[in-house]
Amino acid sequence: MEERDPMLSRAYREASQAEPPKPLDDRILTAARAAVAPKRRGRSRWFAWAIPLSTAAVLVLAVTLNLYMPRQAPQLEGLPAETPSLAMNDSAPQAKAEAEHIASSAQRELTSGAAAARPGPARAEEAAAPAVVTPGATPFPAQQATRQATPTAESRNAAAAGSVAVEASPTFGAAAKAQTAAPESARETGMIEADHAAVSGPEERVREIRRLLREGRAEEARKALQGLRRQYPEYPLPDDLKKP
Amino acid sequence: MDDPRTDEALMLAYRDGDAAAFETLYGRWRGPMYRYLAHQAAGQADELFQDVWMRVVRAREHYEVTARFATWLFRIAHNRLMDHYRAQGRNRVDLYDDPEDADTLAAPAQDTPPAMLERREAARHILAALATLPEPQREAFLLAEESGMSLEEIAAATGVGRETAKSRLRYALGRLRQALADLR
Numbered sequence: 001m002e003e004r005d006p007m008l009s010r011a012y013r014e015a016s017q018a019e020p021p022k023p024l025d026d027r028i029l030t031a032a033r034a035a036v037a038p039k040r041r042g043r044s045r046w047f048a049w050a051i052p053l054s055t056a057a058v059l060v061l062a063v064t065l066n067l068y069m070p071r072q073a074p075q076l077e078g079l080p081a082e083t084p085s086l087a088m089n090d091s092a093p094q095a096k097a098e099a100e101h102i103a104s105s106a107q108r109e110l111t112s113g114a115a116a117a118r119p120g121p122a123r124a125e126e127a128a129a130p131a132v133v134t135p136g137a138t139p140f141p142a143q144q145a146t147r148q149a150t151p152t153a154e155s156r157n158a159a160a161a162g163s164v165a166v167e168a169s170p171t172f173g174a175a176a177k178a179q180t181a182a183p184e185s186a187r188e189t190g191m192i193e194a195d196h197a198a199v200s201g202p203e204e205r206v207r208e209i210r211r212l213l214r215e216g217r218a219e220e221a222r223k224a225l226q227g228l229r230r231q232y233p234e235y236p237l238p239d240d241l242k243k244p
Numbered sequence: 245m246d247d248p249r250t251d252e253a254l255m256l257a258y259r260d261g262d263a264a265a266f267e268t269l270y271g272r273w274r275g276p277m278y279r280y281l282a283h284q285a286a287g288q289a290d291e292l293f294q295d296v297w298m299r300v301v302r303a304r305e306h307y308e309v310t311a312r313f314a315t316w317l318f319r320i321a322h323n324r325l326m327d328h329y330r331a332q333g334r335n336r337v338d339l340y341d342d343p344e345d346a347d348t349l350a351a352p353a354q355d356t357p358p359a360m361l362e363r364r365e366a367a368r369h370i371l372a373a374l375a376t377l378p379e380p381q382r383e384a385f386l387l388a389e390e391s392g393m394s395l396e397e398i399a400a401a402t403g404v405g406r407e408t409a410k411s412r413l414r415y416a417l418g419r420l421r422q423a424l425a426d427l428r
Contacts (some may be wrong), residue, residue, distance in 0.1 A: 234302065
């Protein structure tokens with residue numbers, strides 16, 4: 001019996017020239033490529049997200065600091081009032097004596113004439129001013145306060161930024177979902193459903209092979225395994241049956 | 245597509261991480277596989293086609309050369325097709341399980357010269373006749389035509405004995421010849 005009929009073959013080939021659509025080709029090839037490059041893809045995905053994530057973190061940090069700063073402002077305004085006491089502690093006797101001296105001379109000038117008294121307090125202020133400013137205490141505590149506050153605030157904000165960015169970013173959510181998307185995509189194409197239908201066959205065979213192995217019928221088990229591989233080449237073998 | 249490697253070598257290369265090997269392999273078999281599915285499950289070929297190739301991708305890890313690649317590939321397609329029939333609750337799977345199968349069916353023996361027919365008309369006619377074939381017989385014909393399988397390979401891909409495959413193919417050829425003869 002001939003297995004081919006050349007005339008029939010030619011007629012069939014002329015009639016049947018269907019090809020898969022291009023988008024279908026693209027989907028399959030993309031999936032096939034992704035399947036053999038999972039690590040590289042995961043790494044590049046991290047790098048792809050590193051810049052947007054760090055940008056989001058910086059933005060959130062900036063906004064948080066911006067909101068935080070106005071609450072700090074009154075403290076900064078109050079600092080000069082506190083600073084002298086700090087300054088006094090540092091250069092205490094000399095500055096105190098100088099201030100008292102200026103104050104007393106001003107008092108003297110005040111008694112000598114009201115018009116002449118005006119520069120007095122000004123001078124007293126000028127003289128006192130270095131006592132306020134010179135120790136450099138004014139900027140320092142503020143800076144120190146900021147510095148002391150910054151690391152904790154920074155870390156808190158960074159953590160918040162991270163979590164906010166993660167939660168707020170829909171694309172990140174999509175990316176996270178994509179990592180577990182393999183079964184999802186399979187479900188989309190109806191593969192899971194189909195697999196359930198197919199699995200009854202091979203699973204029964206696997207149970208049978210295990211039973212044979214338990215009973216020590218190794219040769220029969222080996223043949224059954226070969227049959228399983230032949231009939232269901234796509235079926236993923238359980239680990240315990242992978243050994244030769 | 246000028247890769248001189250065999251299908252089996254390409255599949256092994258893909259198993260070992262060579263994505264380009266898969267592309268070559270896919271290029272060789274996309275058409276035959278698509279037509280096989282299109283004739284067997286009209287209207288659902290796209291979904292089945294994608295599923296089959298995804299199964300190939302997933303099965304790559306335990307791929308070994310135990311047969312011709314085409315036999316392995318179309319075995320996967322055959323299994324997917326059976327799943328499809330089961331999911332649809334149709335009785336088509338029973339057709340494949342029928343022990344009597346095509347052996348009991350009389351194959352039209354008349355040989356006609358299709359060369360006398362107009363080609364276009366013959367093409368239309370043959371597709372119509374193909375659609376009327378029972379699935380197992382149609383599958384045997386498609387496997388022979390699209391993948392160039394031998395009777396033994398058709399038997400292996402469809403999970404039947406050589407004689408069953410032979411009788412299915414004979415039946416299909418007979419019916420198709422008859423259809424062409426009717427055109428005269």
